Amino acid sequence: MIEPFDDNYFMNRALKEAENAFAKGEIPIGAVIVVENKIIARAHNLTETLNDVTAHAEMQAITAASDYLGGKYLKKCTLYVTVEPCQMCAGALFWSQIDRIVYGARDEQRGCINMGTKLHPKTKMEGGILAKEASELLKRFFIEKRNLN
Amino acid sequence: MIEPFDDNYFMNRALKEAENAFAKGEIPIGAVIVVENKIIARAHNLTETLNDVTAHAEMQAITAASDYLGGKYLKKCTLYVTVEPCQMCAGALFWSQIDRIVYGARDEQRGCINMGTKLHPKTKMEGGILAKEASELLKRFFIEKRNLN
Numbered sequence: 001m002i003e004p005f006d007d008n009y010f011m012n013r014a015l016k017e018a019e020n021a022f023a024k025g026e027i028p029i030g031a032v033i034v035v036e037n038k039i040i041a042r043a044h045n046l047t048e049t050l051n052d053v054t055a056h057a058e059m060q061a062i063t064a065a066s067d068y069l070g071g072k073y074l075k076k077c078t079l080y081v082t083v084e085p086c087q088m089c090a091g092a093l094f095w096s097q098i099d100r101i102v103y104g105a106r107d108e109q110r111g112c113i114n115m116g117t118k119l120h121p122k123t124k125m126e127g128g129i130l131a132k133e134a135s136e137l138l139k140r141f142f143i144e145k146r147n148l149n
Numbered sequence: 150m151i152e153p154f155d156d157n158y159f160m161n162r163a164l165k166e167a168e169n170a171f172a173k174g175e176i177p178i179g180a181v182i183v184v185e186n187k188i189i190a191r192a193h194n195l196t197e198t199l200n201d202v203t204a205h206a207e208m209q210a211i212t213a214a215s216d217y218l219g220g221k222y223l224k225k226c227t228l229y230v231t232v233e234p235c236q237m238c239a240g241a242l243f244w245s246q247i248d249r250i251v252y253g254a255r256d257e258q259r260g261c262i263n264m265g266t267k268l269h270p271k272t273k274m275e276g277g278i279l280a281k282e283a284s285e286l287l288k289r290f291f292i293e294k295r296n297l298n
Contacts, residue, residue: 051221052212053244054203063201072200087266088244091237095202116265117236 005037007080007102011130014080014104017044017057018137024049028137031057031081033065033074033098040077041065057081058089062096074098082134084111084127094120101125104134154186156229156251160279163229163253166193166206167286173198177286180206180230182214182223189226190214206230207238211245223247231283233260233276243269250274253283 010032017030021044033041043060047053058081066072078100085093085103090112093101097120106127108114119125159181166179170193182190192209196202207230215221223242227249234242234252239261242250246269255276257263268274 047221047244051219052215053221054208054212054241059203063203066201070200072196072202086240086244088237088240091235091240091266092203094236115267117240118264 007129010034010039010078010080011082011102011104013039013042014057014082015130015133015137017042018082018134021045021057022137022141028141029057029081029083031061031079033061033077033079035065035069035077040068054088056086056089058085059092062092066096072096078102080129082130083107083138084113085117086110087112087115087117090115090117090119093123094118096120097122099123102129103127104129105131105138156278159183159188159227159229160231160251160253162188162191163206163231164279164282164286166191167231167283170194170206171286171290177290178206178230178232180210180228182210182226182228184214184218184226189217203237205235205238207234208241211241215245221245227251229278231279232256232287233262235259236261236264236266239264239266239268242272243267245269246271248272251278252276253278254280254287 013032014030018028022028026045026048030044032039041061041064043057045057046055065074074096077098080102082104084107162181163179167177171177175194175197179193181188190210190213192206194206195204223245226247229251231253233256
């Protein structure tokens with residue numbers, strides 16, 4: 001059976017969001033939240049534009065998805081994010097009791113895994129989906145930024 | 150010398166915010182952010198009103214203070230919050246590079262200390278300021294809530 005809506009499909013949508021961030025001079029990280037194969041929230045990093053460290057893609061996606069669902073718990077939802085969440089975003093995901101987190105590239109330095117952030121017992125997390133594409137976008141961003149300065 | 154603007158003074162203002170949360174049926178936690186003895190942000194928990202797990206007092210205060218300062222780093226700032234920050238809020242404070250965090254009551258279960266959240270090396274944290282007042286407000290809230298159900 002052909003399954004058009006798989007992890008790759010949704011991660012590609014998150015990558016599109018990351019590209020939107022790139023175009024605005026933001027560190028290119030994007031996210032979508034999906035419930036029953038339907039995207040209910042999409043967001044990209046806006047920390048520079050908004051002058052706000054809390055404006056990570058995941059945080060905005062959580063707010064938007066909760067608004068859509070009319071409740072603060074993201075049950076039956078999956079978050080696709082192009083880079084492993086940080087402490088703040090993993091902490092927010094803890095409170096949301098989200099079903100599943102799928103990330104692209106690892107963030108060895110600031111990601112929740114090496115930082116030891118606790119996820120909710122109900123939440124499953126897996127990574128590596130389109131990781132190469134996500135990290136190449138980041139690399140390209142930092143090279144361009146360095147060349148401009 | 151009499152110092153009118155001490156930690157107790159500002160924590161009392163954070164407690165006022167917590168009381169505002171209580172009046173709205175929200176878990177009563179309040180926060181203010183101070184720079185050079187001036188309150189530049191005040192906020193209280195709004196997770197129920199906004200249906201949004203990210204609407205903790207600290208998160209809103211960080212956003213408001215950054216907006217006031219016109220920059221995302223909260224250098225020279227102190228956050229006063231009536232209860233020890235959670236993983237999400239401590240993670241946001243990490244990114245903000247805030248100077249100092251002063252909390253009231255400990256949160257043994259969900260607070261950043263026992264959860265092992267990393268603060269920024271530049272950030273100092275201390276607790277216990279008006280801790281009794283903060284935890285009594287919480288206790289009163291949960292007793293009233295139980296009696297209503």
